[in-house]
Amino acid sequence: DAGVTQSPTHLIKTRGQQVTLRCSPKSGHDTVSWYQQALGQGPQFIFQYYEEEERQRGNFPDRFSGHQFPNYSSELNVNALLLGDSALYLCASSTPGRLDEKLFFGSGTQLSVL
């Protein structure tokens, strides 16, 4: 049973560019959340997708956008990259109901903005 898979594992971009990160949820899960983990910090909630719609959003600018596909996979897009966007981006999946419990995380995409 495949867990949460993310691609790519590492990415290097320059300021002003755009980036797309991808996530496939754990089998049987239909809800995907995205988190940003800066160096030395805990993960911070970006947003969550369920039924192809954004359900809730954290304190992130509109440069951060997402999408969920009918097969429940998801993308995170970041436009006009800033140096401060360098971080580990984590995707987590879950099932409806106890959405605050037992999120399953992928290994993340390490984004470096130069």
Added chain:
Amino acid sequence: DQQVKQNSPSLSVQEGRISILNCDYTNSMFDYFLWYKKYPAEGPTFLISISSIKDKNEDGRFTVFLNKSAKHLSLHIVPSQPGDSAVYFCVAAIQGAQKLVFGQGTRLTINP
């Protein structure tokens, strides 16, 4: 504003002894708390949780204590094993909400 605080960035414990990781929170609306463990190059994995209606929850070697009046929780690991070496995140949530609020993490090292 850091709503969940783990004031110890690192902790070193001898194998077989007790490890105690502490966490404080500021938002009294939080009613569900979790601990996640993270190994290098892996995503965080769920360890144990506790609802605000309880003050203790135990799962094998792991016990979480919640003191609501002090807005404080702690994770006890007894006995500590080398495989417990990881970063531990204290996490808070409001049941029904969609997001988890993480602390900064504590790096636990278990020495043989």
